[in-house]
Amino acid sequence: MDRLQSHIHLQPERLHAWILDFLKHTTRWRSEIAFSVEGRPIYTLHAGNESERIVIWSQMHGNEATGTYALTDLLLTLEEDANLLNNLLNRYSLVVVPMLNPDGAARFSRYNAIGSDLNREGLRALSPEAALLKSLLGKNAAWAFNLHDQRTLFSVGSTSVPATLSLLAPSTITQRGEQARLNAIKLISNTLETFEVNDRKYIARFSDEYYPQAMGEWCTDRGISTVLVECGGHYHDPHRTIARQMCFHFLKNALQHLSDPVATSSIAYFSLPINGQNLRDVLLRNAKLRTPAGTVCADLSFTAIYYPAEKMWKWQLEEVGDLQLKFGYIEIDLSDADPVEHYQWKPLTLYTLEDIPKTWHPWFTTT
Numbered sequence: 545m546d547r548l549q550s551h552i553h554l555q556p557e558r559l560h561a562w563i564l565d566f567l568k569h570t571t572r573w574r575s576e577i578a579f580s581v582e583g584r585p586i587y588t589l590h591a592g593n594e595s596e597r598i599v600i601w602s603q604m605h606g607n608e609a610t611g612t613y614a615l616t617d618l619l620l621t622l623e624e625d626a627n628l629l630n631n632l633l634n635r636y637s638l639v640v641v642p643m644l645n646p647d648g649a650a651r652f653s654r655y656n657a658i659g660s661d662l663n664r665e666g667l668r669a670l671s672p673e674a675a676l677l678k679s680l681l682g683k684n685a686a687w688a689f690n691l692h693d694q695r696t697l698f699s700v701g702s703t704s705v706p707a708t709l710s711l712l713a714p715s716t717i718t719q720r721g722e723q724a725r726l727n728a729i730k731l732i733s734n735t736l737e738t739f740e741v742n743d744r745k746y747i748a749r750f751s752d753e754y755y756p757q758a759m760g761e762w763c764t765d766r767g768i769s770t771v772l773v774e775c776g777g778h779y780h781d782p783h784r785t786i787a788r789q790m791c792f793h794f795l796k797n798a799l800q801h802l803s804d805p806v807a808t809s810s811i812a813y814f815s816l817p818i819n820g821q822n823l824r825d826v827l828l829r830n831a832k833l834r835t836p837a838g839t840v841c842a843d844l845s846f847t848a849i850y851y852p853a854e855k856m857w858k859w860q861l862e863e864v865g866d867l868q869l870k871f872g873y874i875e876i877d878l879s880d881a882d883p884v885e886h887y888q889w890k891p892l893t894l895y896t897l898e899d900i901p902k903t904w905h906p907w908f909t910t911t
């Protein structure tokens with residue numbers, strides 16, 4: 545069976561065709577179908593009969609597909625590695641929801657079809673998607689893995705290194721939540737040890753501010769050990785294939801550990817730097833801006849944004865000014881370049897490649 549090919553915009557139909565193909569090839573998994581606000585199918589895959597569950601879901605935010613790709617890789621691996629699956633199923637049953645929010649995915653939006661952020665329906669499930677997830681978690685879930693994408697601006701601490709993966713054991717306000725969180729911290733710590741040193745430097749810790757309405761906090765407060773995984777940017781990787789690999793590696797090794805737990809004293813989780821926000825997709829330093837007062841030298845930062853209707857990337861100018869404390873995935877010094885007209889470069893304006901000077905084109909690439 546083929547792997548699902550990475551593209552930043554994963555149409556639900558493409559995922560669903562892959563799942564149907566997978567179901568034809570497997571004897572270990574069975575599926576259930578629920579429906580989104582707009583009637584799109586939401587597939588839940590089940591394996592095993594144990595009462596305690598591991599529930600893994602992705603794409604509650606429709607435009608965050610990287611975790612879904614990692615889940616399809618995980619399903620293929622569990623299909624090939626019968627030992628791992630058997631060991632897991634001796635202890636737990638597995639419940640996997642790849643793409644909880646197909647309506648959002650169809651329109652490449654964070655929100656579902658009524659415009660709600662499903663990750664703020666933890667306390668009160670308004671939408672059928674959130675109600676489905678809460679019903680799956682309500683049936684004796686011991687572990688929850690909540691897969692997201694984060695913006696490319698996130699860095700490992702205040703460095704120039706991209707946070708290609710950020711991990712979190714969500715905060716809690718309950719006593720049983722504290723024990724559940726401790727278990728999640730231990731699991732993350734153990735799993736971190738399985739990464740190569742060179743990969744581990746791209747891993748950060750997501751902010752542990754307590755959001756009472758977030759699904760991860762809802763889980764943890766109820767005593768479900770919960771891990772939030774945020775897939776992020778990497779160099780020359782607009783479709784996030786590196787984050788996909790790292791997310792897959794994390795999930796596979798976390799499950800490996802759950803299938804055969806060994807006592808650990810590692811608290812590597814706490815050595816992860818907290819996410820910083822220091823990165824920009826393109827950072828042009830020392831651009832000469834022609835103004836009525838003469839030439840002004842300033843730095844310009846841009847974010848690449850994908851527009852699914854036009855199937856193209858546009859570039860949003862984020863900041864103009866002194867950006868010496870920021871870093872770029874691509875950084876260019878324009879000290880020796882010709883001046884440009886300042887009025888053409890306004891923050892929060894979207895630019896297509898046609899609007900950008902030809903000599904700058906090599907840096908505005910999405911490959």
Ligand SMILES: [Zn+2]
Pocket residue numbers: 605608692693
């Ligand atoms: Zn998200």
